[in-house]
Amino acid sequence: MVTSGSGAASGGAGGSGEFGGAGRPVDRDGLIAALRDLPGLRLGIMGGAFDPIHMAHLVTAEEALAHLALDQVLFMPAGDPPHKSRQLAPAEFRYLLVSVATAPHPRFSVSRFEIERTQVSYTVDTLEYLAGIVPEGTEMFFITGADAVLDILTWKNPARVLELATFIAATRPGYDLAKLSGLLAKLRSETVGLVPEARVKTLEVPALAISSSMIRERLAASKGVRYLVPESVAELIEKSGVYASGGPAAAEERKCAK
Secondary structure (H helix, E strand, O other): OOOOOHHHHHEEOOOOOEHHHHHHHEEOOOOOOOOOOOOOEEEEEEEHHHHOOOHHHHHHHHHHHOOOOOEEEEEEEOOOOOOOOOOOOOOHHHHHHHHHOOOOOOEEEEOOOOOOOOOOHHHHHHHHHHHHOOOOEEEEEEEEEHHHHHOOOOOHHHHHHHOOOEEEEEEHHHOOHHHHHHHHHHHHHOOOOOOOOEEEEEOOHHHHHOOHHHHHHHEEEEOOOEEOEEEHHHHHHHHOOOOOOOOOHHHHHHHHEE
């Protein structure tokens, strides 16, 4: 998982002396070293394709950090997610963008676990792995958009997913929660000893009007994205040409739009 290719996911040797946000040392799994043995660690996991990462992702992570009194937010770029019908930008490039975007924050770090998996990335597998390496008594919070929560809870083993982590469904103001409420009610009838509604909480984030698809569309049309993504991310995107009008991501975006 994190910052250098290593760990159980890849079978490589675990590195030492790696750094997360604001230069804080992190261990081979992406956990901030100073928190590695913290009893009762409150760990946020920010899941998503991050194709590309943008300001709303960072604002959501910061809101969750404060609102839920988290000790750390671990960003988890998806490798081969089951719900994406289009081809994503290269995993290593998306990981790099997330790394530079989160670098200034002392409580943000990035994981390589999913991008180094050779199988499809299901949330339950990621949470099972994390549950095995975090300190005893850790409480995990999986942070993602409300639409993604709907997808996750209809994929692989939703009951186990809810046992492993509390889900934080980030929404924009005015978001219709009817579908989410209906799914939780259905899951309640299918689970024993678990109240799904207690394991899924909503977090309203005004900045969620920004989306990765909007960023990709603007870049493909040669429009600016300043103030929509961190400056360091904008610079890397511009230099790489990945999302430019003639780049691979833009071509895939046009194909999916047809």
